[in-house]
Amino acid sequence: MAVGVFDSGLGGLTVLDAVSRELPDVPFVYFGDNAHAPYGVRDSDDIYRLTTSAVERLWDAGCDLVILACNTASAAALRRMQESWIPPEKRVLGVFVPLIEALTERQWGDNSPPREVAVKHVALFATPATVSSRAFQRELAFRAIGVDVEAQPCGGLVDAIEDGDEILAEALVRSHVEALQRRMPTPEAAILGCTHYPLVQEAFQSALGADVKVYSQADLVAASLQDYLGRHPKMIGSGTESMFLTTGDPQRVSNKATQVLRRKITFQSA
Numbered sequence: 001m002a003v004g005v006f007d008s009g010l011g012g013l014t015v016l017d018a019v020s021r022e023l024p025d026v027p028f029v030y031f032g033d034n035a036h037a038p039y040g041v042r043d044s045d046d047i048y049r050l051t052t053s054a055v056e057r058l059w060d061a062g063c064d065l066v067i068l069a070c071n072t073a074s075a076a077a078l079r080r081m082q083e084s085w086i087p088p089e090k091r092v093l094g095v096f097v098p099l100i101e102a103l104t105e106r107q108w109g110d111n112s113p114p115r116e117v118a119v120k121h122v123a124l125f126a127t128p129a130t131v132s133s134r135a136f137q138r139e140l141a142f143r144a145i146g147v148d149v150e151a152q153p154c155g156g157l158v159d160a161i162e163d164g165d166e167i168l169a170e171a172l173v174r175s176h177v178e179a180l181q182r183r184m185p186t187p188e189a190a191i192l193g194c195t196h197y198p199l200v201q202e203a204f205q206s207a208l209g210a211d212v213k214v215y216s217q218a219d220l221v222a223a224s225l226q227d228y229l230g231r232h233p234k235m236i237g238s239g240t241e242s243m244f245l246t247t248g249d250p251q252r253v254s255n256k257a258t259q260v261l262r263r264k265i266t267f268q269s270a
Ligand code: DGL
Pocket: 007, 008, 009, 011, 012, 037, 038, 039, 040, 041, 069, 070, 071, 072, 073, 127, 130, 158, 193, 194, 195, 196
């Protein structure tokens, strides 16, 4: 039994960490497409092509259920994959919905009509491709009314995190927060809409100020995966081994992942 976790690079490790803590008996196969990161500057056909090829590799590793721990792939490719590409016995889930359910105070799978919610001014930080897809606003509109969303495409931030350049990453966070605050001076909540960004969450919180509630996805996705597997236990596939696969240089990616997760991680070539 194994569940696949996919990201363009290191960011999905934030989700992997949370899901493995929540579900310690489930083996997870992680796929980082580090050779092609960042996805956030690619067009949607390219993101679709790369994402489907990674998901196929995870199916080959015995995963019937794959979590796209990548907002960019969830925003740009997931709907198209669900419409025509995923075979009936497999599932691919994105990371948007658990976050939006938390923001709009909904229980898992509550599909009642959109209603007023407590937060009115929300800042969204995400990759350029996620922002231009407007997928977040679309999913939010199914659940809430009267929420003003100001989105900031955080160009350069995924590259800085992938390169391990903390100084540049923190400078970029400050400048993206300032750019957003020029358009929305006092957001009540901020969404880190890219799984790389929890790796610089403190920089976001300090630039935004203590009054802004910062939502990040890892724990929310973990809770919703636990709920999902409780209802669909057969979706834990036939794989039995946890593994870390990368399209990048396994040694280099292992070193960075070990730094990020603060435990020894060994990647192998996908
Ligand atoms: N972690 C991916 C996300 O959540 C990063 C995308 C990228 O590679 O630009 O959007």
